[in-house]
Amino acid sequence: MATPTDTDPRAILRGGLPDRYLTPDDIAELFDVPKETVYQWRKKRLGPPGFRIGKHLRYDPADVRAYVTRRKTTDQDAA
Template identity: 70%
Template sequence: MATAKPSQPVTELPARYLTPNDLAELLSIPLETVYAWRKKRTGPLGFRIGKHLRYDPSAVHDWISNLTEHAA
């Protein structure tokens, strides 16, 4: 998966559920941050498939949109 450049907004997300590693890479943040968000319930909504954590790309997009709306 290609890494987004920090200066460019993410415009396209994969058409599959994202792993925590995918999310960290996509946002150019440490993996520990993704898990900290999950623990604090401040990040995008994730779900479990058995023991595996996944994120819906549309939920990630909505979460980012919500952040940018409140920052403006």
């Protein structure tokens, strides 16, 4: 039986780093944005850094967490 932590990337990142790389779908769900936004962030180098495994785009959860931390720090400094 799947628990919310198993299926919700937001719960996984809050509870600890998952033992897998995240997909663009995970990132879109995590930030509550359309998947196209995730691809635009990558194209414009605005979002969390991703990498390719063959033709597949993946995100390291540690990089996503660092990205969120940087954004929170930047937003607090601007306020």
